[in-house]
Amino acid sequence: MTITHGGPDAQGVPRWDFSTNVNACGPCPSALNAVQQADARHYPDPAYTALRESLAAFHAVDAARIVLAGSASEFIGRFTAWVAREGGQQVWLPALAYGDYAHAAQAWQFEVVHDPARAQLAWLCEPSSPLGQAEPMAQRVAASGAPVVLDRAYEPLRLSGRCSLDPATLQGVWQLWTPNKAMGLTGVRGAYAIAPERAGAEARALDQLAPSWPLGAHAVALLGAWVSPAAQDWLALSLQTLRGWKREQLDLLAELGWQALPSEANYVCAAPRRPLDAPALRATGIKLRDTTSFGLPSHWRLGVLPPEAQRALGQALAHAEVMQ
Incomplete structure (x- = not known):
């Protein structure tokens, strides 16, 4: 069985890991x-x-x-x-x-x-x-x-x-x-x-x-x-933070020309305007989740991450656009 999943891979833990849906405010x-x-x-x-x-x-x-x-x-x-x-x-x-x-x-x-x-x-x-x-x-x-x-x-x-x-x-x-x-x-x-x-x-x-x-x-x-109660209180506060980060991440994707699909959670699927070089992105420490295995080709799932990670993603994708 070949397991397709987000998170760490043979290269270790990605520095900017958009490929999982974990609460990026964590750990609790x-x-x-x-x-x-x-x-x-x-x-x-x-x-x-x-x-x-x-x-x-x-x-x-x-x-x-x-x-x-x-x-x-x-x-x-x-x-x-x-x-x-x-x-x-x-x-x-x-x-x-x-x-x-x-x-x-x-x-x-x-x-x-x-x-x-x-x-x-x-x-x-x-x-x-x-x-x-x-x-x-x-x-x-x-x-x-x-x-x-x-x-x-x-x-x-x-x-x-x-x-x-x-x-x-x-x-x-x-x-x-x-x-x-x-x-x-x-x-x-x-x-x-x-x-x-x-x-x-x-x-x-x-x-x-x-x-x-x-x-x-x-x-x-x-x-x-x-x-x-302590964990539930922390979770409630983290959701407020994630909502703000998500708005910023959606704005970034729109600026880059990605088409994002509606989402009610702390992650979003989006299609880039050009095919993505995932290995090249991974080499910069950024990992996204290819959704082909879910039955959704040509899209990528991105967990909501903090502004620092979003800036790294934006710079890497902008650089890739120039190289193309």
């Missing part, structure tokens, strides 16, 4: 401190009792509805395996989406269908990736009767708009949360899902499919910190 100080102070000398509680209770209290749901996962990708694979075990054979996927949904479906030999009413599994993501938009099929998919997973990885980094599903509808779908992006700590892997109401048996089945200790001590610390 209280979350970072919790991770640094995590006691890695011992196993976590294998039942994660305290963590489940704190996550449940944060979302105002019963703790039995919390399903812990090693990462969003691990949950995607496990959930697909569970649906396959139950006899599922068809999956509905967004037109543009994170590749792990399709990879898991392919691994379990699911047929991709275009009508959600035919599916036994459906994936949603809002704000979507790579576009950062609402999913136009969200209401129809949620009403399809299939197990539906709403990937909410970027909900904490939403800068405008709101979820397409109302609170009552949300209680009928699986909600997948990965707070490491919002906390600015993507190197700490850990996620959780909230099962729909009256899906206790399904939640227990997914727990039984998990390996022992899917979360290590550092992931437990991160998820525990994520729901704390």
